[in-house]
Amino acid sequence: MTPRIAVVGGGVSGLTAAYALRRRLGADAAIDVYDAADRPGGLLCTRHAGPVAMDVGAEAFIIRRPEALALVTELGLAGEVVSPGPLRPAIWSGGRLHPMPRPAVMGVPDGAAAMGALIGDADRALIDGEAARPLNWTPGAAVSVGALVRDRFGDAVVARSVDPMLGGVYSARADDLGLAETVPALAAALDAGADSLTSAVRGILAAPAPGGPVFGALRGGYRRLVEVLSGASGASILPETPVHRIEADRGGYVLDAAGAARDYDAVIVAVPPWRAATLLAAVAPESAATLSQVPAAGSAVVGCVLAPGTALPGHSGILVASDAGMRSKAVTLSSQKWPHLAESGPPVLRVSFGRLGEPVTADDDTLLTWAAEDLATYFAGAGLAAPVIEHTVVQRWPEGLPQYAPGHLAAMAGARDSLPAGLALAGAAFDGVGVPACIGSARRAAARIVDHLPA
The missing domain is CATH 1.10.3110.10 (protoporphyrinogen ix oxidase, domain 3)
Known part of the structure; x- marks a missing residue:
């Protein structure tokens, strides 16, 4: 019989899970990816600031973890991987820029x-x-x-x-x-x-460290990975189709999605844990109770395109000390960090706001003002004139990232272990928040489902 699998969540974890299922189950499997957003990708989000496309969520992956590089290689994107330049971040503290401690x-x-x-x-x-x-x-x-x-x-x-x-x-x-x-x-x-x-x-x-660059990115931004991964999965991707509930039924599962009941043999849940808790309340209450306790840290990114020829501080970014009294927490000097960006257009950078317990509640105009004021301060600390900002884009992440408090990994392992057969969890809550970790969790979720299905 043709297996029917639902993947709830269209971020990198959900898309990778769908792709891994396709590779294991073949062309005949029916794989549906549900996502409440109007586009797949989740935190892999590329938007325009004027004419410039910018990643305003995740922007890089760790090359020394194998999962992301292995995936982009499988997808034929290895030739589009780029490495950062030699500059390092600086720390903003005491009204000046300091070298990163090392x-x-x-x-x-x-x-x-x-x-x-x-x-x-x-x-x-x-x-x-x-x-x-x-x-x-x-x-x-x-x-x-x-x-x-x-x-x-x-x-x-x-x-x-x-x-x-x-x-x-x-x-x-x-x-x-x-x-x-x-x-x-x-x-x-x-x-x-x-x-x-x-x-x-x-x-x-003192332990030997692998050679080569630590981080990598894709020349076309993460939208390239989302596009190619979506196509390679061969899945039916259903944007703006939120799932409200999962229930067990006759050895399989029923999804309440957009007001319709849909039957599946198995389900991978690849949404943030607080959302997964609601979906799993009926079918996996113990797991749901654990997942509901994970807090979220909201954040916002202001992407800026500067006037051509603007001089940037001689660093890849600026990390702000938590006792420095600034509103932003970091600046990625993207054109300094990634040489291919400096070659292809005007200077670009990203200003980040928000931490756990410090939600980003300011409106967009206020965020833009804060970004401009903080940038002027940081540039002055580097002996440079305030940058002229020509284009901006504001991206909010109200839920943002799951928090890895003490004991978090043990709790998440318990949530996975408490799931009934035919259900699996994937995403940033389980094995790390980075893209490689999410890819790894998705592959493990897919393997669990394949093992559950009849041979």
């Missing part, structure tokens, strides 16, 4: 010297004496990054190095993020017996 692991330095002028003498003494202080560490402890680093290295390191780094990835402060969830190598080093935070960081940094 050596460091996700902003956690290997010693006081790595912090440069971001800290004072008292902080230096605290950091350099950390290895001599007893460390009370319980293997497997559910501790936040902020709590650990604050205790061992002080407030300034958290606010001026760790917060800026993690905030750019998770839209949250280090105090809200689990160590094992967001810096697993550091948690593993401590679990393995490192006698101080300093020695744990140095041990990680």
Whole structure:
């Protein structure tokens, strides 16, 4: 019999799940992808600021994780992968730009010297004496990054190095993020017996690192991946068709979608966990209860096209210290970060707002004003005139990213394990928020469904 599978959610996780199902099940399988939005892609979103197309959601993927590069290679897009240039981000703190602390692991330095002028003498003494202080560490402890680093290295390191780094990835402060969830190598080093935070960081940094670039992007933006992936899936993609409920029925499942009941043999749910909780309430109540507890961090991106010839700070971006008193949390100097953008058009950049507990409630005009004012401040700190902004686009992400609080991964594993056969979960809540992690979670969800279907 021809299998019928529904995928709820048309972001990169849902589209990858549909593609993986197609490759495993062949051309005859009926695969429907439901999405409440008017376009597939989710956080892979390309919009125009005047004549310039800009990614205003995810903009890059980690090459050293294999999932994204493997997928784009399968799809014939390997020739469109581009690498960032040699410039590094700067930290905005104390009214000036500072070099990014290094050596460091996700902003956690290997010693006081790595912090440069971001800290004072008292902080230096605290950091350099950390290895001599007893460390009370319980293997497997559910501790936040902020709590650990604050205790061992002080407030300034958290606010001026760790917060800026993690905030750019998770839209949250280090105090809200689990160590094992967001810096697993550091948690593993401590679990393995490192006698101080300093020695744990140095041990990680001493390990051989893969060569080549860390990040990659697609020359045409993420819209290229969405277009090609949608086509390769061979799925029926149903935009503006929200699913309201999933129920079990005669060994399969019934979806309430846009007021119609539709039958399927299996379902992959690839929407944010708080939405998945509503869908699964009837058919998987234990999983739904767990998923409903995951908080969301909203954010907004203001994309800017600058006047031709505008000079940019000599960095790939600006990460803002959480104690700097600024409204924006980061600036991606896209034309500095990606050489192919500098070759093909006017200077472009992105200004980011919003963290967990700090929702973006300002209207678009206010956001544009804030972006212009913050950019003028940052440019002045680099000795440059305020940029002339010619075109803008505002993209809001009201729900944004699921939060990786201490214990999050264990909770999500429990939610997966509690699902009945024929249901699977995929997305940014389960194995990491980045594009490679979402691709990996989608492939695992597809494998679970294929294993469930009759041979």
